[in-house]
Amino acid sequence: MKVLGLSFGFHDSAAALLIDGRIVAAGQEERFTRIKHDADFPRRAIEFCLRQASISIADIDCVVYYENALKKFDRIVWASKVREQQKSNGGLMGRARTLWNAVIKANDVPPYLKSVTHSWFKWEKFDVVGRISDELVIAREKVTYVDHHDSHLAAAFYTSPFDHAAIVTMDGVGEYETAVIAVGRGSEIERKLAISLPHSIGLFYSAFTAFLGFEVNEGEYKVMGMAAFGQPKYYDEVRKLITLRDDGGFEIEQSCFEFLTPEMLPYTEEFLRRFGEPRKPEADFAVQRSDLPEDLTDAQADSVLSSSRHYADLAASVQLCTEELVLHLVAKASAIARTRNVCLAGGVALNSLANGRLIREGGYNLFVHPAAGDAGNAIGAAASYHHRTAKQPRMQGFASPYLGSPLDAAEVDAAVAKSGFDAVTTCSSDEELAEHVAGLLAGGAVIGWVQGQAEWGPRALGARSILADPTNPAMKRIVNERVKFRELFRPFAPAVTAEAASQYFDFEPNLTAGAPEYYMLAVHPVRAEKKSVIPAITHADGSARVQIVTSASNPTFHALLEAFKRRKGVPILMNTSFNLRGEPMVDSPGDAIRTFSISGIDYLVLGRTVVSGRIEL
């Protein structure tokens, strides 16, 4: 049975192909179109999936979309109704209903609803089945859809290594739901609890993301990065906004938020009254004088330091509260399911600080779908259909996160020939490659590393990575200034051999396939005595978002880590995604060459080909 799962329309379009329960290919549209967070119909991702499987669209048995469009629209109308009632002080339902009816009769659609209706008609969001049918030229009967959180649940559980697990999905909002607790057993998923709008962890975190000057659905992990520089001084203030329920659910106090009909910002005047002025996007951030430009006066510097500490403290407070919320949900889910196996999906599952605590403090056997956000729902939708509609046997879990575009040797050669670079070395074996590149890294070079199939999910895991020496304290600044141009508070993450992980980081690696550390989805403390050894990847709070690598999970990368260890004594590399700021990760050799060209990366490695960035014009 060949099932094609799709997500598109709102965030992160993607396509995934399941053939007889095996994930054959999965790709995020942004990697092909080079438009970050591309939400348009995933034409190229679909073409990629079909190409990988050497099939055509006519061979597909079913195409499954990741959410219920009309249910979603129903929620939008409901939310608008509630907001209008609140605006008109509709304390009495009767008065509100009269007012609503009067509004309707006057054909005066509220502005938010008008705007959404306009957008939905313009972008044909109502009839998703029809849209897919038209785009792919397939019969409508071959197209169906799955509820949003059902997609997340399927993405979380069916790709996990567990036969029995608690499942928790948490995001901004799907149709109505924002979080679901379920139990997975074999091929079945049984829902136990659902939380609906306006109570949403995802939107709660996003509101603070926006307040801290970052882009929503893009900057949430920057909040995590900033949190390490602060103390949770505002914990009480933030915590007051959350009520944890005994049944595992939660409520968010709504006076500070605009989650129902957000037109501009997701927070209200009340929020500003409690938490002060929002941080200006791209505002200077520094917690010590030496991080600031020298030409600032003392008064200016003090102002920046003071405001930076304030916002970092707020970030730390929000992060702590969110972690508590996640731990609460997971604890309940685990209790209901009577197992320590826990599967997570939904955008909030990318909160790797929370994941680290679940592992270390909660002792859970955690699986987090690597593309936990909406892109992952392409797999989830297909998986949900495979099990629940088609009643097929339990699918295989993730064998590896490398599901994307393969690296073709002929394509590499052609791309290098057209690149304009002429200092090219080809290694004759993987061993020679590892030794050669390790030597370059040990010499201080920043390397663009492209191997095999691209990663599925937002983390670079040694297939489309930028690598550098983590023992060099200046390397963080070097990579930032030459390549990434990121904010100073953003940490760089390490890749480490699984064998050595616990020597450097304070956790016991769970070598079960699918542990979050394989996908760089959990943050753990760096061991105190090792912080000075690997300063470039040790964050301000002494933590790191660790990727563990085994010779089975990624042999080439593992060999490189070992070769680096022979030179520098540590089997760890700084591993950040191969892209410039604001761009998706590179995918093809051509993308890699272009990004390499205009960045400060010293060498580009494409398979066994090593390109030096040194040229003379």
Add this chain to the structure above:
Amino acid sequence: MNLSKIKVGVVFPPEATTPVEILRQEIEGVRTHFAEASANLTFTAPQAVLPTYRSLFPELNIGSAPRKFMADEHVVLLESYHDKDGYSAHWESGDRANQAGATASSIKFSGRIVPYKRDWSSSELQNMDANVFNQLSPREPWGFYYFPFGYLFRFLGMGPINSFGCRITQLLPGLARRDENHKVVACFGGSAAWSIFCLHHQMYTELLQQRLNAYCKEQNLELQFTVLNFGQHGHVVMNEMLSYMNFCWDLKPDIVVAHDGYNDAVYGQLCDSRVLDDWDVIYQENLEGWSQILHQTADIPRTQHSLPYRAVNQPVRVLRSYAKRKRQFAQIVRSNGGMFVWGLQPATFSHKRRSPLEASLLKRNRNPDHAPVAANVEGMFRILRQSLKLDDDTPFVDCDAAMSTYGPDHLMFGDDVHLMPDGDVLLAGLYADAIAKAYIDKGRWR
């Protein structure tokens, strides 16, 4: 038109939201275009905004905008600009002026003068009959048109242009017969070199001429410099070479400044790989459209067959071609007795500390279709400056790097690559310094 006899009534915008820097440039435009009528210039403003403008420009003696205009007047409307809505010319005064039979024009933020709701007059359409290719071209004040060697570009309203669209008022044959102590600097480049947002006297070439002559006077040197602007919109280095060979061979400029980089970087990414890879030829991609029109082959897709543009050639490959062609140009210049100055034009990415007005202009004037390839240019310029190896005889003037030292108090860019007058002042200074060091001080003029 005898400007000295014309009454010129200038009308300020009806809303007081236009930034003062823009108004100043527009007033400068009025003064420039109506220099001969300076005695007859009156400044007026609608009543509601009169106090605001009077306080901003007390020296102009601004009166209240008349309700009636006379047929012998030339009414000039200063265009407004606001962040949200962009540019507009207020219609009321202009329409009343037209109704009264007066001549109405408006002045744009760059100081450019254009007709207001009337056709361009024959005197305003400069050089339309100067040669057959001008005659065969559309009689439009703006546009590219056919010429056997490259193409030509006409841009009216910014001041005098010669018969080939260059901002040159001198007669070149006369200059070719100049004295030994009279030195000619010929500047080449694209629209940024043409200085599209600067009035004639604000162009970097005019300022460069002044600086060089002032320097020579300071040094008590009996040298005189004339600087000529051969910039043309869209030019890549290949076009510059063709212009040099067509117009400068007999002129034998003593110094040639090639102020370029952006067009080659952008167009190089867009053009057919086979032409670039095999022949190091970079061309303007819109010329593929000319081919389609000429040969009726619109059914055959161009290299860029959809928007936004896609880079089909790698940055370093493009740079190699660009550098090769520029070295070729340098060789040609030297073989004709000139010194070659390698200029790297600035782009907005190097002026990151910009004022809100500049940020607003950028946002408004940016071409979104170019964005994907324009995004690579910053990195390409960085590679160029790190990797370019020139001999000591070839000064390298990195106008782009110099831009980063300036903050928001200078309004440098009107869009991604075209400079406002402040920017041309910078260019003039940089080229003057380079020429002073490499040519004057070293006695290469002897």
Add this chain to the structure above:
Amino acid sequence: MADNADLRLDVQREVDRLAAECKASGFDNAARYLADNRTAVVEIAIKARLEPKKRDLPSPFVYSMQ
């Protein structure tokens, strides 16, 4: 595309179909909204359909090799 009788008819049918589908599926909020605001919704839909679908490119880095 121009605002004409055919477009108007198509849109009206689409709105009616949507309202019916929402009602059949139990999505009463949407069903009532589409039915009770039919005139306004049809106008909104026509205006939307007539707008050119220019893609918003927040981070337009489009690259591919020929």
